Amino acid sequence: MKNFEYVRPATISEAVAAAAEPGAAYLAGGTNLLDLMKGGIVRPNRLVDISHLPGLDRIERLPDGGTRIGALVRNADLAHDGEFAKSYPAIAEALLSGASGQLRNAATVGGNLLQRTRCGYFYDPASACNKREPGTGCDARGGENRLHAVLGWSEACIATHPSDFCVPLAALDAVVEIEGRTGRREVTVEALHRLPGDTPEQENVLLPGELIVAVRLPKEARTFSHHARYLKVRERTSFAFAVVSAAVGLRIEQGTIWDARLALGGVAPKPWRAHAAEKIVEGCVPDAATFRRAAEAALADARPCGDNAFKIELAKRIIVRALTLAISETAERVAALPGSPFAPVAGALHAS
Amino acid sequence: MPPEISLTPVPAHARHGSNIGQPLTRRDGVLKVTGAARYAADNHPPGMLHAVLAVSTIARGRVSFLDVEAAKAHPGVVEVMTPANRPRLAEDPDAKLHPFMFRLELLQNDEVRYANQAIAVVIAQTLEAATEGVALLAPKYETQPARVGLDASESFVPAAVGVGNPSAMHRGDVEAGLAAAARRIDATYETPMQYHNPMEPHAIVAAWDGDALSVDTPSQGLAMAQGRIAGLFGISPENIHIRSPFLGGGFGSKGLISGPQLLGILAARLVGKPVKLVLRREHLYGPVGHRSASRQRLRIGADGEGLLTAIDHRAKVASSTFDDFFEPAADASHTLYASPAIATSHEAVRLDTGTPLFMRAPGEATGSIALESAIDEMADACGMDPLAFRLKNYADVEPISGKPFSSKALRECYARGAEHFGWSKRPLAPRQLRDENGLLIGWGMGTATFPALMFAAEARAVVRGDGSGVMETGAHDMGQGAWTAFAQIAADALGLDLDRMEFKAGTSDLPDAGIAGGSAHTATAGMAIHNAGAAVIAKLADLATNDQRSPLFGAGNAGVIARDGRLFRRDDETRSDSYADILGRAGLAQVEARGKGAADPAAQSSYAMHAHGAVFAEVKVDSDLGQIRVTRLVGAFAAGRVINPRMVRSQIFGGMIWGMSFALHEQAIMDKRSGRTLNANFAEYQVPVNADVPSMEALMIEEHDPHVNALGIKGVGEIGITGSAGAIANAVWHATGVRVRRFPIGLDDLVMPRSH
Ligand SMILES: Cc1cc2nc3c(=O)[nH]c(=O)nc-3n(C[C@H](O)[C@H](O)[C@H](O)COP(=O)(O)OP(=O)(O)OC[C@H]3O[C@@H](n4cnc5c(N)ncnc54)[C@H](O)[C@@H]3O)c2cc1C
Numbered sequence A: 001m002k003n004f005e006y007v008r009p010a011t012i013s014e015a016v017a018a019a020a021e022p023g024a025a026y027l028a029g030g031t032n033l034l035d036l037m038k039g040g041i042v043r044p045n046r047l048v049d050i051s052h053l054p055g056l057d058r059i060e061r062l063p064d065g066g067t068r069i070g071a072l073v074r075n076a077d078l079a080h081d082g083e084f085a086k087s088y089p090a091i092a093e094a095l096l097s098g099a100s101g102q103l104r105n106a107a108t109v110g111g112n113l114l115q116r117t118r119c120g121y122f123y124d125p126a127s128a129c130n131k132r133e134p135g136t137g138c139d140a141r142g143g144e145n146r147l148h149a150v151l152g153w154s155e156a157c158i159a160t161h162p163s164d165f166c167v168p169l170a171a172l173d174a175v176v177e178i179e180g181r182t183g184r185r186e187v188t189v190e191a192l193h194r195l196p197g198d199t200p201e202q203e204n205v206l207l208p209g210e211l212i213v214a215v216r217l218p219k220e221a222r223t224f225s226h227h228a229r230y231l232k233v234r235e236r237t238s239f240a241f242a243v244v245s246a247a248v249g250l251r252i253e254q255g256t257i258w259d260a261r262l263a264l265g266g267v268a269p270k271p272w273r274a275h276a277a278e279k280i281v282e283g284c285v286p287d288a289a290t291f292r293r294a295a296e297a298a299l300a301d302a303r304p305c306g307d308n309a310f311k312i313e314l315a316k317r318i319i320v321r322a323l324t325l326a327i328s329e330t331a332e333r334v335a336a337l338p339g340s341p342f343a344p345v346a347g348a349l350h351a352s
Numbered sequence B: 001m002p003p004e005i006s007l008t009p010v011p012a013h014a015r016h017g018s019n020i021g022q023p024l025t026r027r028d029g030v031l032k033v034t035g036a037a038r039y040a041a042d043n044h045p046p047g048m049l050h051a052v053l054a055v056s057t058i059a060r061g062r063v064s065f066l067d068v069e070a071a072k073a074h075p076g077v078v079e080v081m082t083p084a085n086r087p088r089l090a091e092d093p094d095a096k097l098h099p100f101m102f103r104l105e106l107l108q109n110d111e112v113r114y115a116n117q118a119i120a121v122v123i124a125q126t127l128e129a130a131t132e133g134v135a136l137l138a139p140k141y142e143t144q145p146a147r148v149g150l151d152a153s154e155s156f157v158p159a160a161v162g163v164g165n166p167s168a169m170h171r172g173d174v175e176a177g178l179a180a181a182a183r184r185i186d187a188t189y190e191t192p193m194q195y196h197n198p199m200e201p202h203a204i205v206a207a208w209d210g211d212a213l214s215v216d217t218p219s220q221g222l223a224m225a226q227g228r229i230a231g232l233f234g235i236s237p238e239n240i241h242i243r244s245p246f247l248g249g250g251f252g253s254k255g256l257i258s259g260p261q262l263l264g265i266l267a268a269r270l271v272g273k274p275v276k277l278v279l280r281r282e283h284l285y286g287p288v289g290h291r292s293a294s295r296q297r298l299r300i301g302a303d304g305e306g307l308l309t310a311i312d313h314r315a316k317v318a319s320s321t322f323d324d325f326f327e328p329a330a331d332a333s334h335t336l337y338a339s340p341a342i343a344t345s346h347e348a349v350r351l352d353t354g355t356p357l358f359m360r361a362p363g364e365a366t367g368s369i370a371l372e373s374a375i376d377e378m379a380d381a382c383g384m385d386p387l388a389f390r391l392k393n394y395a396d397v398e399p400i401s402g403k404p405f406s407s408k409a410l411r412e413c414y415a416r417g418a419e420h421f422g423w424s425k426r427p428l429a430p431r432q433l434r435d436e437n438g439l440l441i442g443w444g445m446g447t448a449t450f451p452a453l454m455f456a457a458e459a460r461a462v463v464r465g466d467g468s469g470v471m472e473t474g475a476h477d478m479g480q481g482a483w484t485a486f487a488q489i490a491a492d493a494l495g496l497d498l499d500r501m502e503f504k505a506g507t508s509d510l511p512d513a514g515i516a517g518g519s520a521h522t523a524t525a526g527m528a529i530h531n532a533g534a535a536v537i538a539k540l541a542d543l544a545t546n547d548q549r550s551p552l553f554g555a556g557n558a559g560v561i562a563r564d565g566r567l568f569r570r571d572d573e574t575r576s577d578s579y580a581d582i583l584g585r586a587g588l589a590q591v592e593a594r595g596k597g598a599a600d601p602a603a604q605s606s607y608a609m610h611a612h613g614a615v616f617a618e619v620k621v622d623s624d625l626g627q628i629r630v631t632r633l634v635g636a637f638a639a640g641r642v643i644n645p646r647m648v649r650s651q652i653f654g655g656m657i658w659g660m661s662f663a664l665h666e667q668a669i670m671d672k673r674s675g676r677t678l679n680a681n682f683a684e685y686q687v688p689v690n691a692d693v694p695s696m697e698a699l700m701i702e703e704h705d706p707h708v709n710a711l712g713i714k715g716v717g718e719i720g721i722t723g724s725a726g727a728i729a730n731a732v733w734h735a736t737g738v739r740v741r742r743f744p745i746g747l748d749d750l751v752m753p754r755s756h
């Protein structure tokens, strides 16, 4: 490996100062960054290890009813926090559907948000990749792109954002708290990641050295807890990234959906909020035709970037399924196979 | 470091005094779960340096430049080995003196023949420095277009497939059989390139002392590795000491010593210090073998009664551009179904990949998924239940050869497996079963088979003056339980309790145990152990029956049996003599004898020898989302004598899970332009995880085979894959009505079924 400097700042401001230099990278759980370094995909000059920063590993209930999650809270700890999982069941389910037990024990909230794409060409330094080396081209175009994006992609890059966690966060209007040299600022999770356009190397709106310190769920987010699901289609039952996924939260009163939240994973370069689909189901009595219309609306702009047209149909179907499952009361416990359509939910399936 | 490895203590929880047929726990289990078992890469001789391979990123062409200076300038880098300074070899790595000798890339020139081929080795004080040295080499290439995929080059008929099997065989007239058939199917199946992916990557720690070489490296064939090293380096095999006490899996990829392992030895020679070289996961995708992709066309005919009239099985496979290994996929149709006409044939292409090699059930697995799918399609075409169809076409003699089977309890496998599974309740038509959540349920089956092979092995038995025993053979434990099963055979052969006996294995200075491959290790090395034990007991008997002071005097050799450290007169068990007393009176510190295990050519020419099984699978399918989940697997297997039912069950389970992997998960994804594998890691090269593995049962059907070998062992290492893969594919069809003929079956196949 390339020799690098390792620093372990004691405070947030020290961390921000240490990471401001070009070539510096924050190290949190390391489950993504170290793999990338071992493969020579990223070659930082300096690692700023934030894993010992004090105060970033707390889950706080805010006075206004919101929740603030420190950037260093481990994915497993968040998912297994009883009060959190009860308030935000789709988030807990998304977390538990991701990676493996060992990885979730190490992976942090901030790291999960900023994990890089799984595009095989990105991981192969010998391939042309605009994201890894701007201007070199994109070997995924015309290559093995069965799992690549159907929404939001550009000619320069067709990669997807692989996070499960981000999908319900985007649906629930979560906000990212960022600390930088000029102080603190906030962006929504939906606005954190950028679409690739001509600059796929710029994946998010963070400025050099900016540190994610927390993710905040606004008070409305918990109003969806009774009708919330995260569903994830993957190629094996566990320990696989989503081919497509959907997070749904509904607020249902007297049989009518008053408020709906819907976001998709695995289909786009960022967690994909489906506002148009939400509008379609809001004010409606749940029924299959409405759900299908919502699904069509969510994928209205979708186009295959290669050998992946099936993902468009699959995404529609998973929207319909997630909405259908969310109608029933959220189960007491996250299913044994989180996010899996095989987790039995009585009576929820229509015969296909 | 001990010169040899032996496992003397029996863990306290193991059952004592019970040998062949007992479900002993692993004798090496405690070592493994406590981390005390030392794998090759766990060794750190003093002064050891680290070597890392630089591998090619092109699949075809030549290396035109390596920045050796930059790499050498990196702190910690000691040396860079390239074709320019690689130590001389006594033998050309491209020589092929026999079909079992495979060509190697040992930096003999600047040519690149596949992606991930070694093009240099960087040797450094630390792993990190060596890794960075590799990055600094920044190779340049003259690139030629890569040939990727079964249509990328001219096809030809290989001279032989597998290990010397004829490329084409037939019996009867398939065209006439097809013409006369009342029902026919003609279907083409595709299987992908697959990699062995043992958990433990190939690793080597090599140290030279003059012309003597000490090596720690995982090996499924110690004597062959020793011979190969001796030939290449021009030293005598006795000068090479290899330790391989434990393998973290091999599946065939460690059967022959690979190029990268030999580069570790060359690196140690170059720098004159011990060197460790461990392959990175992605480096396994090239130089250590793989399973070729295949395209298999099956044409099958049956008469109005459902009796087969013809099976024509044609397979297209690939080898590398520079060497020959042709997956004998079509040979799967030789032995299973009684058809008056059978033809099998192979064609092949040459691609810019590493040479494919033996990968668990080479040919059998690949052929089985196609054949079992086709038989299922044929049963459906005849309107018959798949089990009834298979029974109707049950082969009482081996179809391709007409030879009788040495034993074949397949009927019992079908019956017991079907009963256990509840097969009789299966609706004939697909899409008839649903669970309480509306998921489609499908039931499918497949027949499993694998030849009962034997190679050649030797063992040495010793009975010591204190009455204890030693059994030695350079056997290989890949995780299958060799340390345990062989000790059980040895204890019986020596007439001793397990804890009175020492079993030594896993090093090259012990008698040649042959190769742990072809599911033949237990049979072959087991017979060597059995015979060595018998020979040493015969010596003891000779001493005792000729010694007037022995209670056995005059009993004659045939008249004694060995048990519990004593010889007993067969006709009068009140008369016995202990090993210690026999040796004591003779004034001998020990007696020893050797034994061999080998196939009996006479029996082999008279009988067809195979293990068999029947696998029944249940899947659930969410046809909306294309998700498939195997929910039940029941296998019934007849494989001759079972030495240790616990280990056998593990082997069968592992095979059945592999079958699931074959049907639903595993494939290497190669970029068609560059010839590089894009999923050369465990995150993206997907094999089943625990959550995929359903309730599984393996029923062992009793089978006594007097012909395969004196112990009646057939071997269970590979058979579990066969049958299982097809059973799952057939269950997917039964659930959905969609027949997928390209494996692994993916989400998209069910979400947007392709037309075939
Ligand atoms: C085999 C495997 C399977 C996986 N499967 C899944 C899956 O199914 N679903 C899923 O969602 N994920 C999956 N993951 C990804 C996993 O969730 C991420 O690797 C993990 O969340 C990253 O967190 P980390 O703390 O380890 O981040 P690190 O690896 O430490 O960092 C990741 C990136 O974020 C930056 N960073 C980290 N923290 C901060 C911060 N506070 N502020 C600013 N920048 C920061 C780092 O500089 C780095 O660029 C898988 C990973 C692996 C290796």
Ligand code: SF4
Binding pocket: A117, A119, A120, A121, A122, A128, A129, A130, A131, A132, A137, A138, A139, A140, A141, A156, A157, A158, A159, A200
């Ligand atoms: S899709 Fe994006 S990440 Fe993948 S190769 Fe193209 S530019 Fe790189």
